[in-house]
Amino acid sequence: MTLNFSDSLTSSIRTNILDRYDFLKTKILPPPSFEKTKRRVLHAVAVSDGKVINVFRRAGLGRREGYAAYDALHRIGMLYKEHSRESMPPTVPGGKKRKEVRGYTVQAKIRFTHPFYRFWHTFVEPHGEEIEKGIFEPFFDDLSENFDRYVSFTFEDLSNALIKQTFETQDPIFEKGNYWDRHNEFDLMARTTANRIIVGECKWKGHKVCKSLVSKLKSKCERSGLKPDYFALFSKSGFSNELRSSNDPQLLCFDLDDFERLLA
Numbered sequence: 001m002t003l004n005f006s007d008s009l010t011s012s013i014r015t016n017i018l019d020r021y022d023f024l025k026t027k028i029l030p031p032p033s034f035e036k037t038k039r040r041v042l043h044a045v046a047v048s049d050g051k052v053i054n055v056f057r058r059a060g061l062g063r064r065e066g067y068a069a070y071d072a073l074h075r076i077g078m079l080y081k082e083h084s085r086e087s088m089p090p091t092v093p094g095g096k097k098r099k100e101v102r103g104y105t106v107q108a109k110i111r112f113t114h115p116f117y118r119f120w121h122t123f124v125e126p127h128g129e130e131i132e133k134g135i136f137e138p139f140f141d142d143l144s145e146n147f148d149r150y151v152s153f154t155f156e157d158l159s160n161a162l163i164k165q166t167f168e169t170q171d172p173i174f175e176k177g178n179y180w181d182r183h184n185e186f187d188l189m190a191r192t193t194a195n196r197i198i199v200g201e202c203k204w205k206g207h208k209v210c211k212s213l214v215s216k217l218k219s220k221c222e223r224s225g226l227k228p229d230y231f232a233l234f235s236k237s238g239f240s241n242e243l244r245s246s247n248d249p250q251l252l253c254f255d256l257d258d259f260e261r262l263l264a
Contacts, residue, residue: 021131041069046121050109081108086181152204156187159202159234184220200232210240
């Protein structure tokens with residue numbers, strides 16, 4: 001695979017992926033990924049929020065069949081489970097569960113072990129038969145229509161890497177990633193060695209982030225029982241003047257220029 005940063009994204013994808021489809025599908029991706037049931041699970045992981053029940057529902061599989069497919073793909077190193085960090089209320093022996101948690105189960109998320117797998121099963125594999133025939137237009141139409149949604153997940157991963165780098169020297173982070181509970185879902189929730197909590201939102205949008213997002217984030221934290229030391233905002237399109245001029249020591253704002261530090 002040859003990457004040239006002077007090439008356009010379209011040219012790079014065509015040269016390194018589409019023109020090498022036959023090689024990639026047999027050499028990089030394990031053969032079981034092309035069995036029908038497993039292929040459905042892989043596509044569902046690629047395009048859903050990753051929660052186990054949503055993956056199986058999207059793949060049209062029951063729990064038994066879904067878990068069998070997951071176990072096989074986990075064994076060959078394609079998928080893994082990210083477990084929720086939600087703390088459930090303690091149960092009292094002989095007592096009833098509180099009303100708000102009755103029937104609620106803490107769910108894990110299914111993740112790909114390598115980012116390329118998600119790209120492949122989001123865009124490439126669904127158009128495999130056409131690509132084999134040299135017909136690339138449906139692939140590029142799909143890519144154009146859904147690229148921003150795809151990149152938004154990657155932006156979350158990079159935001160987690162950036163927040164880890166930011167705190168690396170003064171108070172290293174030992175726990176990071178998405179956080180979800182029965183009330184809300186957060187793009188980022190990190191904890192430092194000094195037990196400081198950072199909660200963040202990542203916005204891959206075409207407009208600047210304004211102060212209302214901070215208010216919404218604080219409201220979500222209150223409902224989820226989180227008490228962050230910092231609120232971190234990551235924005236593709238920058239921030240309003242009000243946010244930029246804020247002197248709030250709890251507020252951390254990162255735009256695209258900040259992500260260049262990850263390349264150093």
